[in-house]
Amino acid sequence: MQNEYQKIAKEIIQAVGGKDNIISIAHCATRLRLIVKDREIIDDDVIENIDKVKGSFFTSGQYQIILGTGIVNKVYSESISQGLSGTNKSEQSSAASQQNDNWFKRAIRVFGDIFVPIIPVLVATGLFMGVRGLIMQEEILAFFGMSPEAISPDFILLTEILTDTAFAFLPVLVCWSAVRTFGGSPILGIVLGLMLVHPSLPTSYDVAQNNADPLYFLEFIQVSGYQGSVLPAFIAGFLLAKIEKWFRKRIPNSLDLILTPFLSLLIMVILSLMVVGPIFREIETLLLSAVTFLIGLPAGIGGLIYGAINQIIVITGVHHALNLIEIQMLASTNWNTVNPISSASIIAQAGAALAVAMKTKSAKTKALAYPSVVSATLGITEPAIYGVNLRYIKPFIMGLIGGGVGGFLSALLGLKATGMSITAIPGTLLYLNDQLPLYILINIVSLVTAFTLTYLFGYSDKKVIKTKKKTTR
The missing domain is CATH 3.30.1360.60 (Glucose permease domain IIB)
Structure with missing residues (x-):
């Protein structure tokens, strides 16, 4: 059977x-x-x-x-x-x-193929940051009869290892994934990434804060480490894969094992440190500044805009490209202002689907809607969007409005996460500090707004029945 x-x-x-x-x-x-x-x-x-x-x-x-x-x-x-x-x-x-x-969809897919494999590590790091933020709070320590001064330096060092390693060696992760995606040898990507953050290079953080002097090649090319950088490592990995494949086609088999990795790494470390790195670090900074500017628009306008369009971006698949921005934001500032707005937009779609589930008399629609609400509250909106809200159009629109309201509040309140890629209920782990009540607030407001609008104006069984009758004629 x-x-x-x-x-x-x-x-x-x-x-x-x-x-x-x-x-x-x-x-x-x-x-x-x-x-x-x-x-x-x-x-x-x-x-x-x-x-x-x-x-x-x-x-x-x-x-x-x-x-x-x-x-x-x-x-x-x-x-x-x-x-x-x-x-x-x-x-x-x-x-x-x-x-x-088309080329645009292929490019977006490439971003997903490269960044999705490293996201679990960044999620873990974000959770480590959240837990550290929780246990380091004076109120929590006082509950156990302790003070910040009583915490062992060795324990603090351990927490720093947990929270700082992934971002310190972020170019290694990105370079490995990029080389693997573009068909090169992943081990060469790891080595090139390590070269970009070699201890002998002054870190970009120290150079920016005038705590260290950069190196100079040919007396005018400024070189420093690329700790926390994403785009330079991405481009370096892409070029390394292409160069390696070019050499493998032309170098005799008897010399391939020796010459291909030697020449590939020699060329790419020079290009990465002196050309690719400086150029794409500036581009990376501009991208980050643009997103920060949008979200930081006065009176919460930026949060309203991003919260309203976030799930439209998800439908198009372009959200994979935004991983680059969130990763860079965390690497540069240790905070992610995009996450709470994204979470509000996700919870709003759950609210819209819940309204449909409660209002409809169709057993089939209820069977689709209720599980999709649970899924959305855990951060996965596809069942709610494609199975319910987008099917009836108006619930999806009401969900977008709810996301915009939540994004507006998030921007006004200055919410920021310690990590990325977990949202809604699991996302609470990224706000284990004095922001947690505010995070819960914006999600409740988003859900209630979308639910109310959908229940009152966004769904009717009568309209669905009429539509079905028209399509069957």
């Missing part, structure tokens, strides 16, 4: 046109991703009426089916057991982009 997930996998395969129409299958945290031969023969209505399916859409050469965390893994495994060709998300994204993506 087939289990529940075998049945779902079988129904999905049939609805997309059978095994012969499926080139490959992969999955991410919430979605099953299919590359198909013929998009037109897929029956979207059948797909969306399959049990556990929360929505579907076609983008970037992939047919994506939203199932939710946990479920997607099991359906994927059952699909593979039924004879489909599995691949990883990165390889499938590359194949899909080669089919019909």
Whole structure:
């Protein structure tokens, strides 16, 4: 007897046109991703009426089916057991982009492929910062009969190792991931990244604060370390991969092991320290200044704008490129002012979906909406957006308004996180200091605003029924 997930996998395969129409299958945290031969023969209505399916859409050469965390893994495994060709998300994204993506979508995907693998480390670092901020508070220490002066210097050193290492060696992580993504040898990326932060180089922080003098090559090229830099390491990794591949095609096999890494690293360390680094550090600074300027616009206007458009950015996939900004913001200031605004926009979509769930009389819609609310409160909005809000349009718009209100409050209150990539309820771990009540406040305001607007003006079963009748005529 087939289990529940075998049945779902079988129904999905049939609805997309059978095994012969499926080139490959992969999955991410919430979605099953299919590359198909013929998009037109897929029956979207059948797909969306399959049990556990929360929505579907076609983008970037992939047919994506939203199932939710946990479920997607099991359906994927059952699909593979039924004879489909599995691949990883990165390889499938590359194949899909080669089919019909424009240069902009390919560029955004590259940012995702490079930065997503290093985000777990930065999430952990952000949590370490949050925990340190909590235990270092005078009120917390006083509860245990201690004072800041009583804390052991060795313990403080341990906390600094936990919180500072990832950002001190950030170019190593970025360079490794970039070289790997562009088809070079990851170990060369690690070595080049280490060269960019070599202890012999004065750090960029010390040079900026006049605590150290930069090195000078040819008496006019200023050189310092690139601790905490993102864009220079990204470009350096890209160029290293291209140069390495160029040498491997031209150097005889007998000399490849010796000459290729030697020449690749020699050329790239010179280019990185003297050309790529100085140029792209300035560009990086300008990007960071632009985002900081937007969020810092007077009277909370910047937060209002960003909070309102954040989930639109998520739909387009451009949010992967914004990882660069958040990483650089944390590396430069130890704070992330984007995170609380993003969290408000996510919680707002949960509020809109909750209003739909409570107002609708459709058992199918309720079954879709309630789980999507839970998912959104944990920071994953795809089920709420694609399965509920965007399907009925107005709830999504009300969610955007709620996100704008929350972003407005966040900017006014000056909220800032200690890390990135966890939002909503899990995101509270990034505010384990005197900001926690304010963080909770902006999320409650966002949820209530979106819920109220959706319940009063954004959803009606009658309108949905009328729309269905028109489409069936």
